[in-house]
Amino acid sequence: MPESKSPPSLNHNNSCKQAVRSTVNFHRSIWGDQFLSYNERKDQACEEQRATELREKVRKELVIARSIEPTQHIKLLELIDAVQRLGVAYHFEDEIEECLKNIYLMYGDQWIDDDNLQSTSLWFRLLRQQGFNVSSGIFYKYKDENGHFLKSMKDDVQGMLSLYEATHMRVEGEEVLDEALEFTRYHLGNIIKKNICNDVSLETQIHQALQQPLRKRLPRLETLRYIPIYQQQDSRNDDLLTLAKLDFNLLQELHRKELSQISKWWKNFDVSNKLPYVRDRIVEGYFWILAVYFEPQHSESRIFLMKACNLVIILDDTYDNYGTYEELEIFTKAVQKWSISCLDMLPEYMKPIYQELLDVHKEAEEFLEKTGKTYRSYYTKEMVKEYTRNLLIEAKWANERYIPTVEEHMSVTLITCAYAMIIAKCYVYGDDSVTEHTFEWVSTYPPIVKASCLILRLMDDMATHKEEQERNHVASSVECYMKQYGISEEQTHELFTKLVEDSWKVINQESLRPTEVPRPLLMPPTNLARVCDVLYTRGDDYNHAGKEMISHIKSLLVDRLSV
Numbered sequence: 001m002p003e004s005k006s007p008p009s010l011n012h013n014n015s016c017k018q019a020v021r022s023t024v025n026f027h028r029s030i031w032g033d034q035f036l037s038y039n040e041r042k043d044q045a046c047e048e049q050r051a052t053e054l055r056e057k058v059r060k061e062l063v064i065a066r067s068i069e070p071t072q073h074i075k076l077l078e079l080i081d082a083v084q085r086l087g088v089a090y091h092f093e094d095e096i097e098e099c100l101k102n103i104y105l106m107y108g109d110q111w112i113d114d115d116n117l118q119s120t121s122l123w124f125r126l127l128r129q130q131g132f133n134v135s136s137g138i139f140y141k142y143k144d145e146n147g148h149f150l151k152s153m154k155d156d157v158q159g160m161l162s163l164y165e166a167t168h169m170r171v172e173g174e175e176v177l178d179e180a181l182e183f184t185r186y187h188l189g190n191i192i193k194k195n196i197c198n199d200v201s202l203e204t205q206i207h208q209a210l211q212q213p214l215r216k217r218l219p220r221l222e223t224l225r226y227i228p229i230y231q232q233q234d235s236r237n238d239d240l241l242t243l244a245k246l247d248f249n250l251l252q253e254l255h256r257k258e259l260s261q262i263s264k265w266w267k268n269f270d271v272s273n274k275l276p277y278v279r280d281r282i283v284e285g286y287f288w289i290l291a292v293y294f295e296p297q298h299s300e301s302r303i304f305l306m307k308a309c310n311l312v313i314i315l316d317d318t319y320d321n322y323g324t325y326e327e328l329e330i331f332t333k334a335v336q337k338w339s340i341s342c343l344d345m346l347p348e349y350m351k352p353i354y355q356e357l358l359d360v361h362k363e364a365e366e367f368l369e370k371t372g373k374t375y376r377s378y379y380t381k382e383m384v385k386e387y388t389r390n391l392l393i394e395a396k397w398a399n400e401r402y403i404p405t406v407e408e409h410m411s412v413t414l415i416t417c418a419y420a421m422i423i424a425k426c427y428v429y430g431d432d433s434v435t436e437h438t439f440e441w442v443s444t445y446p447p448i449v450k451a452s453c454l455i456l457r458l459m460d461d462m463a464t465h466k467e468e469q470e471r472n473h474v475a476s477s478v479e480c481y482m483k484q485y486g487i488s489e490e491q492t493h494e495l496f497t498k499l500v501e502d503s504w505k506v507i508n509q510e511s512l513r514p515t516e517v518p519r520p521l522l523m524p525p526t527n528l529a530r531v532c533d534v535l536y537t538r539g540d541d542y543n544h545a546g547k548e549m550i551s552h553i554k555s556l557l558v559d560r561l562s563v
């Protein structure tokens with residue numbers, strides 16, 4: 001819990017009068033300076049060489065598998081599933097697309113092995129994940145004449161687990177999948193409760209799946225979870241397994257290098273002295289960004305996102321916590337003008353924030369100018385302006401202790417949750433698949449973006465509202481729902497859990513072909529929704545990293561895998 005106390009002597013007001021501030025001091029970073037420096041490993045080149053060779057071997061297998069007999073198609077799906085779960089699918093996007101497209105064109109909605117629950121569920125999940133809208137009607141085959149799932153399914157534990165994972169690709173109206181989720185969750189839960197599974201690996205997988213289905217897992221964490229499981233399978237492909245471990249270690253080196261670069265930026269910015277009221281959560285923030293994009297081609301994006309998002313945290317703490325309403329009004333006006341000439345009108349402590357905001361965007365703009373893509377900068381700046389205007393509304397509500405209606409609250413806080421702005425920023429360093437239409441699309445809050453924003457807003461508020469209400473924070477969505485509908489906190493949590501599930505259905509729907517923007521551009525909203533499930537399910541793991549979060553960060557950024 002942060003301790004509320006008066007701020008360090010920061011009388012930066014232009015006026016002589018000491019401002020009355022509502023402030024809270026967050027605890028210091030638990031990571032200290034451990035990620036500040038980075039030394040490259042000596043055996044890096046050798047590992048890269050080995051990984052390249054293995055990559056080509058796996059690629060050949062995927063190419064050969066494309067032309068195999070239909071009877072072998074189940075094996076092909078298992079290979080693709082392993083490649084994806086082991087975190088190396090980004091090397092084989094074209095090959096995987098070709099294989100799954102062939103399977104879709106060959107079978108349509110009629111999967112050959114539909115008597116086999118496990119393979120049918122795998123087929124359904126992999127095709128839906130790839131955007132092919134295969135029908136869930138195939139699962140009616142597993143119901144009896146009374147509309148109940150067949151009793152025999154309970155004995156097929158692997159099949160139930162596979163079906164459970166498949167149901168998380170469901171969209172609104174797919175009742176058969178809603179029911180299948182309830183059925184599998186209940187029976188898999190019973191297996192764990194009664195301790196009746198005699199396969200230890202399967203039992204672990206069930207336990208993990210019930211905690212978090214594959215659809216909501218972060219790809220990097222899934223790689224770590226899946227490697228030991230895959231390693232135990234007799235049918236494993238050893239080249240693929242070694243590649244996954246090597247690739248993980250190589251990427252970890254790149255990530256450590258980036259985190260060191262960004263830690264230096266933060267230190268040079270001297271936030272702890274200039275803005276001591278701001279949270280230092282650089283490492284937790286890097287975890288957040290790594291969840292959006294982990295692949296090497298997004299390295300520049302990650303650096304830009306880290307700077308831009310930590311500025312968002314600085315703004316959030318300034319508007320939510322430290323700034324007086326009058327100061328915030330001035331700052332908001334300056335942001336609308338977006339000009340260094342506004343620096344003089346700002347209170348002293350706000351000057352470095354404004355300066356850095358302009359500098360970080362200028363740096364991106366200079367890069368974009370070289371390729372004639374300055375329109376990207378225009379949209380992102382407009383979204384920052386919109387963001388601060390809405391933060392100011394929140395500050396006003398907090399000041400007046402006003403509890404808005406749910407509709408008013410959402411119209412503002414879906415903007416101040418910052419996800420839409422961050423999604424737009426994910427595209428700034430994107431390749432030519434990003435066009436002006438992409439920015440027009442994201443800035444109008446299309447359904448998938450809105451769903452991702454709503455998931456963050458609701459999950460963040462469920463986790464943080466108690467702590468926030470101990471200070472003068474704007475009323476959270478929890479308070480607004482409770483007041484407007486006269487419901488208890490527990491009922492509100494139940495309602496929010498349902499709204500989060502519905503939002504996932506929207507994400508699934510919007511990811512089916514044809515999509516509004518190229519499918520890879522849908523990964524940022526999807527991954528940003530996933531990260532909420534990791535950060536906010538057990539509390540607020542961004543502000544106060546718990547045991548599990550610390551272990552995630554260590555395994556992603558400190559511990560190497562032995563190959």
Ligand SMILES: CC(C)=CCC/C(C)=C/CC/C(C)=C/COP(=O)(O)OP(=O)(O)O
Nearest residue numbers: 285286288306309310312313316417418464
């Ligand atoms: C790299 C990095 C820092 C990534 C973070 C991503 C990011 C900027 C998310 C925006 C939402 C936000 C400020 C959440 C945490 O603060 P809060 O719970 O105080 O948010 P609230 O005030 O909106 O409730």
